[in-house]
Amino acid sequence: MPTDAKKASHEVNTPERSFANEQEILELPNSWKYKRLSLFGFKFPWYASPPTQLFIVSFVCFMCPGMFNALNGMGGGGQMDATANNHANTALYSTFSVVGFFAGTFTNKLGIRTALSFGGIGYSVYVASFLCYNHTKNLGFTTFAGALLGVCAGLLWCAQGAIMMSYPPEDSKGRYISWFWMIFNMGAVIGSLIPLGQNIHTQSAAPVSDGTYVGFLVLTLIGAALAWTLVDAKDVVRHDGSKIIVMKHPSWKSEIMGLCEVFVTDPYIIALFPMFLASNWFYAYHFTEINAAYFNVRTRALNGVVYYTMQIVGAYIFGFALDYKGIRRTMRAKIAWASLFAIIMIVWGCGYKFQQTYDRAWSANEANRKKDWSDDGFGGPFVLYMFYGFTDAAWQTCVYWFMGSLTNNGRKLANFAGFYKGIQSAGSAITWALDDHKISFMTMFATNWGLLAGSLLIALPVIIWKVEDTVSVEKDVEFTDDTVSEVQAKAIVIPTGGESVTEKVV
Template sequence: MSEQQAESSHLSRWRVNSPLVQVLATCLVVFLVPGMNSTLLLLGAGGGRPEHIEIVDKTNVVGASVTVVAGLFGGPITNKIGPKWTLMIAASSYPVWSGSLWWLDHTGGVGVTFAYIAGLFHGIGAGLFYAATGFVISSYSTESDRGRYIASFWAAGAAGSLASAVTVFGVTLSSGPQRTRLPTSVFIVIIAVQAVGVLCTALLVSPSTIKRNDGRSIARFKASTWTGDVKAMLRNIFTRKLLLLAPAFIASQTFMSFMGSLNGFYFDSRTRTLNNVIYWTSALISWGFIAFLCDSKLIGRRRARALIAAGVVASCLVAVWTAVIWFLISHPIDRHKKPLGTDWTNTLKAVPLLVIWVFMGGSWAMFQGYIVWVVGTFSNEPTKLSHFSGFAESMRALGFAIAFGIDSYKVAFLSEAGAYFALYMVGLICAALSAARYTTDCYYGKEELVVVPKSFDKVIGGSLPESGSIESL
């Protein structure tokens, strides 16, 4: 803790209504619920038979299409019923979706109707989930530690994916080469863990009861109607600074379909799970690095850090996508033929892509962490941040739906790689332009409803009063 923070602290940070404890509770839910989900996505075919890649792609398109709308309205819903209930409803969709993937695999494709229905429910849940978690992570943190809080959130998801990937890897390790699908026990464990995560949402409390260590609230919450909140959401997202970030959010999840399908088509079951372990280990480390880069006062002012971080992320993206394209050119793959089922023992064919997997995980984590951090520099108001988070998830889902839709037609991997590389670079350039124009060194004191943390009093010359209308969320 810095000297400045120590001077302003007099409440225990381990209270149930402290920002830190609430963020940790949210991270626990992320670890247990979507963390498990990502493992199934990157295994390809939802962890099932490679011949089901097309079906799983289409269920993902259905879900993501719904998320585009659900994400936009996730902010107003979170503001009305609170992050606790929003998150509980949202999290419950994840084990249902995982169960549908098991049923699809178990029935050999007969359970496709259930998979589509579950995908629809999961699409609604995902939109609400990230609006609610964005509300907590961004508004409960202060400007000085927002990068670390955001990184902790995404790292929790990566840690969950890593834990499940290691578990799956252990189960499939003894299965021998050429096995192309996961055993039922893996699906059961993932579904059970996600169900526990749903129960953990009960740890969240009302935002109006949150107190920082200095005894101050995070904001004053005023009552609003559904219509009023939707209008406010539209005003908040249709701004130049946020629309400039849209290409970056659209790009951020497109690789999931490409890498998941490549993983499922090119490798056998146990090598697919090894790739997951490699990927999420790299992502976990990279979250810490991007958090340091975005929050470090040693590097310069916040706008300078934003531009330096953009340069670092750009370098990583160019390196990894160039490697992906080189691999696909030197290893031609015909998606219309039988899946290759390559095992890691075939070093000449397997090792190059295994190495690429390491850097893909790291570059994705830094890209995601950077653009979410940039959004967090635009406001400290909880309701506005929930609108921003909902918009971000809506755009992610749009890119996700487009990518899985394209992949369902078995477009050549090389064509997909070239398109996604271009999309990532356009998105990053737009994000850097937004940061250069709109990121400021401090946003406290500019929003009427935000209560300024005591540690920032000297920065802005005083804080907003504590009095005001507070409505329970």
């Protein structure tokens, strides 16, 4: 058989069967993309499988956005004066908000590999601009690099979101999201360890060294190149034999019409827009108005390590809990919403007490010594900053899972991911601009807490009425017109202990 994966009828299809045994009942195409390697008795998934493709895209983000997060997590992009970082990030998220909103159209037309690789190059230019700024103070270059990165990142994150939400089977989406978020944030952890190691013995205030920027630059270039090792979505075969719903010959017209069609077929997605807006709103506050404003350089680096480590922990806990088989998906969605609301109220409630201890005037006064990890009273703010990272991962994981539970259609999910990143970036552009205009820290805190809690309330009707236990293939294909591809769904009867079940192979 040339392209469609089939199941042998003599096998029993049970949920407990291991992934390793799944391949034995599949008749895969005779290509290197579907060969499995064994090492120390463990069989790895074939190359054109969702786990392998997710692993690759995770490492692209590990090396590109991961290094960006490490740099920004230090506050000020590693500079003592946050002006260049604020200008660059305002430009970045301004262009990101526009490109990101329409990125699904571009990604569906250009393809996953092109979108990811082009996106990675933008991160390299961004890091290079700060290396240049260390010597020339060229504010124009950093601002341009930020604007360029906004264009590139819009495509990268749209492609990433489409892979993460459309490639896995329905019962594994939470785990796939958590695996991605854990690998991606490991990049920021390692990136934060670099300046920590360089500054561990000094409490003086100084920008990060050229070596830090060079290290980040090399890793982002490797990440951009790694994107070309992905396979086309049409070649990906899941372990149950199904394929990805994609357009056969997408045109610019069909993709723009598809973008508009989402608002007709799925108008409820608008109720999730406030959650999208809130999802990056807090980064300017976390990185610049807490980490850079309150702590010295080596402590900022340590905080970056624990912040992203707790993101890994949060992604693991929420990702696997969202796939828990003992509870129906509709109920899991409601529990996830309630858990998010409780975490937001507890963590940001503690943050309110902390924010009362300092303000922008204290931070701007050079006579006030920034806090070090050796100072008395460091423990409370340190733990709070850890849980800000945990909350971030919980929020992002749940938002992606909510979107992924609404459809399995790769084309539609690319548009959802584009909406998510576009609106998210608009929020970031606003907050970096507000910080550049020296808005009070308490006002910024209040906007964060209010937006997070309020957006959850607005999204609640979607969580209650639109998340289903499963989404049928027929419902997903309805969105994609007659030119849809690779959707030659055929019914396959599989004996399961005397019963018959009909499964669609897409």
